[in-house]
Amino acid sequence: MTELRRIFNYFTNNLDRISGYTLEHLILIVIAIALSVGLWVSLGILLRNNKKTADSVLGLGSFIMSVPSVAIYGILISIPGLGLSRQSAVIALVLYSMLPILRNVYVSLNEVDKSILEAARGMGMSERQILRKVQLPLALPVILAGVRVATVMMVGIATLAVYIGERNLGVLIEQGLKRSRSDMIIVGALLVTVFVLVIDFGIGWLEKTVVPKGIQSDEESKTKAKAGGEI
Amino acid sequence: MIKIEEVTKKYPGMVRPAVDKLSLNIEEGEICVFVGPSGCGKTTTLKMINLIIEPSGGKIFVNGENVLEQNPNELRKKIGYVIQKTGLFPHYSVFDNIAIVPNLLGWEEERVEKRVVELLKMMNLDPDENRDKFPKALSGGQSQRVGVARAMAADPPVMLMDEPFGAVDPITRNQLQNEFLKLQQKVKKTICFVTHDIDEAIKMGDKIAILDQGKLVQFDTPENILFNPANEFVEEFVGSDRSLKVLNLLRVTTVIRKNIKRVKEKAGIDEINKYFSHPEKNRILIENDEKEVVGYLAKEEYHKISTAKGWNKAIRIFPTSLNNHNTLKDAMSDMLQHNIAALPVMDDDDKFMGIVSFADIRSYIGEAYEENETEKDQDENEVL
Numbered sequence: 167m168t169e170l171r172r173i174f175n176y177f178t179n180n181l182d183r184i185s186g187y188t189l190e191h192l193i194l195i196v197i198a199i200a201l202s203v204g205l206w207v208s209l210g211i212l213l214r215n216n217k218k219t220a221d222s223v224l225g226l227g228s229f230i231m232s233v234p235s236v237a238i239y240g241i242l243i244s245i246p247g248l249g250l251s252r253q254s255a256v257i258a259l260v261l262y263s264m265l266p267i268l269r270n271v272y273v274s275l276n277e278v279d280k281s282i283l284e285a286a287r288g289m290g291m292s293e294r295q296i297l298r299k300v301q302l303p304l305a306l307p308v309i310l311a312g313v314r315v316a317t318v319m320m321v322g323i324a325t326l327a328v329y330i331g332e333r334n335l336g337v338l339i340e341q342g343l344k345r346s347r348s349d350m351i352i353v354g355a356l357l358v359t360v361f362v363l364v365i366d367f368g369i370g371w372l373e374k375t376v377v378p379k380g381i382q383s384d385e386e387s388k389t390k391a392k393a394g395g396e397i
Numbered sequence: 398m399i400k401i402e403e404v405t406k407k408y409p410g411m412v413r414p415a416v417d418k419l420s421l422n423i424e425e426g427e428i429c430v431f432v433g434p435s436g437c438g439k440t441t442t443l444k445m446i447n448l449i450i451e452p453s454g455g456k457i458f459v460n461g462e463n464v465l466e467q468n469p470n471e472l473r474k475k476i477g478y479v480i481q482k483t484g485l486f487p488h489y490s491v492f493d494n495i496a497i498v499p500n501l502l503g504w505e506e507e508r509v510e511k512r513v514v515e516l517l518k519m520m521n522l523d524p525d526e527n528r529d530k531f532p533k534a535l536s537g538g539q540s541q542r543v544g545v546a547r548a549m550a551a552d553p554p555v556m557l558m559d560e561p562f563g564a565v566d567p568i569t570r571n572q573l574q575n576e577f578l579k580l581q582q583k584v585k586k587t588i589c590f591v592t593h594d595i596d597e598a599i600k601m602g603d604k605i606a607i608l609d610q611g612k613l614v615q616f617d618t619p620e621n622i623l624f625n626p627a628n629e630f631v632e633e634f635v636g637s638d639r640s641l642k643v644l645n646l647l648r649v650t651t652v653i654r655k656n657i658k659r660v661k662e663k664a665g666i667d668e669i670n671k672y673f674s675h676p677e678k679n680r681i682l683i684e685n686d687e688k689e690v691v692g693y694l695a696k697e698e699y700h701k702i703s704t705a706k707g708w709n710k711a712i713r714i715f716p717t718s719l720n721n722h723n724t725l726k727d728a729m730s731d732m733l734q735h736n737i738a739a740l741p742v743m744d745d746d747d748k749f750m751g752i753v754s755f756a757d758i759r760s761y762i763g764e765a766y767e768e769n770e771t772e773k774d775q776d777e778n779e780v781l
């Protein structure tokens with residue numbers, strides 16, 4: 167009981183600081199996710215018909231994923247011009263999101279039923295029209311699933327960016343560890359979890375809003391999107 | 398309308414061409430069916446006409462213009478294309494699917510709207526009920542109907558259909574075939590139709606092109622394919638049950654009997670006796686007070702029933718009716734199903750035309766084959 171009280175007290179006494187950290191966290195994630203989606207979706211579109219290149223780029227993505235995030239931050243700040251800056255944090259997050267987003271874009275664009283593409287071609291649609299009106303809308307659920315995975319991952323990895331100068335929810339955890347303050351750690355961890363849940367919910371809502379009705383979640387398309395996210 | 402000249406397609410790495418120096422002409426308003434065993438090159442041939450596959454050699458003219466000299470996307474907007482798996486866009490409503498080509502062509506909204514509704518009606522789909530549905534909510538038959546409607550949306554003079562009715566159950570297939578033939582009488586498109594099913598080829602084709610290993614083996618009318626197969630391959634492909642296949646070819650109108658005497662249910666027995674006393678008059682039609690034909694009376698059955706019990710007992714009520722596009726096979730199958738030896742035939746406006754009977758079908762087929770057999774005998778005599 168006292169422990170709970172301590173956590174609660176810490177939270178209420180430091181509301182200002184905590185909301186500041188949350189805001190910083192949010193800003194970092196929004197910048198990183200916007201850049202990631204723009205970059206990796208475009209690259210996925212460019213590579214969609216080029217299996218060889220796509221395979222090696224995706225291989226690079228898996229490799230990046232396997233490097234510990236602290237090491238990536240370390241490498242980035244050693245690059246002249248980046249250093250201890252928000253750029254370094256953003257670049258690290260964008261690199262981590264490469265595999266989940268790029269892979270889902272590439273796979274989903276290539277998974278569109280051949281007979282649908284043949285019909286589209288047979289009706290005289292150009293390759294661009296086919297991409298815009300057929301492939302991308304049909305790939306959207308799987309792409310969003312990738313974005314969701316990437317975002318959730320980013321929220322966690324962003325906490326470690328406090329080692330390169332970010333002042334976000336990671337501060338609570340880092341400081342808590344340093345000072346053996348379990349109340350700080352728990353508040354930090356809880357807020358990160360809430361963050362993840364909110365993002366999950368937000369993307370779920372986005373899915374309902376932007377995914378075309380004809381392919382929307384009755385159970386079938388939902389399992390498909392999930393499967394896509396886990397490949 | 399479609400002229401195929403020495404067209405060849407060799408896929409990289411293949412030893413022999415998938416399509417080998419194919420030449421044929423398809424007249425305007427005709428259905429030409431490409432038929433043959435799996436892998437004989439039907440689909441390849443079809444896809445070369447709208448340049449989805451580029452020929453390795455030869456020329457293809459559609460409406461006098463060499464397709465190879467045209468912009469593929471512009472060409473395709475003028476050629477309807479229907480495939481077995483329909484390829485409907487799952488994220489488009491039925492309406493939007495049908496509107497694809499008109500929208501690509503930049504039609505005005507009102508014109509698109511009018512055309513789509515017209516097409517839905519044409520394909521026997523209720524526009525209000527179906528226009529906003531998504532493909533996943535459609536049955537197999539409905540999907541194919543939408544697929545055909547979509548291909549016809551911009552009223553292209555030429556249509557390519559690759560096993561369009563291949564993925565539905567036999568009853569639905571038969572229904573779709575009949576509807577399509579009826580529609581074709583009105584719209585008179587020039588159609589290339591691919592199937593591996595010889596029965597379907599016989600039923601749908603004005604002309605049939607039989608392919609074997611990329612080569613054209615016989616290009617002829619269904620009658621000639623059945624009665625004068627060009628070689629053993631065709632004979633075998635058509636099968637030993639040729640006489641049954643003839644049933645699929647001929648329409649009920651070939652054996653229909655019109656102008657049969659009609660009487661009211663309450664008619665006097667003398668009137669019937671007098672009519673049946675004529676040796677060639679075997680049937681009388683029974684009509685109700687609204688002058689609609691409801692059944693018939695056969696002479697044999699009539700004589701079996703004693704007059705004391707009244708002759709009405711011998712009346713056979715028609716449980717169903719045929720339409721004038723039905724084949725003899727449809728007729729036979731309905732008769733067997735309903736256990737009745739004759740059925741009425743209605744025209745497109747659902748007006749009574751006449752009746753078709755089991756006996757008439759049998760004698761007609763018998764005669765057709767006798768004629769053919771004697772012809773064959775003569776041929777053989779000439780050779781000797």
Ligand SMILES: Nc1ncnc2c1ncn2[C@@H]1O[C@H](COP(=O)(O)OP(=O)(O)O)[C@@H](O)[C@H]1O
Nearest residue numbers: 408409411415434435436437438439440441442
């Ligand atoms: N894209 C392709 N690449 C290589 N070979 C192909 C290709 N498409 C078809 N073929 C081959 O060409 C032949 C004819 O194929 P197809 O026209 O599809 O036959 P059908 O439609 O009569 O069944 C087959 O042997 C098939 O394996």
Ligand SMILES: [Mg+2]
Nearest residue numbers: 436439440441
């Ligand atoms: Mg085929």
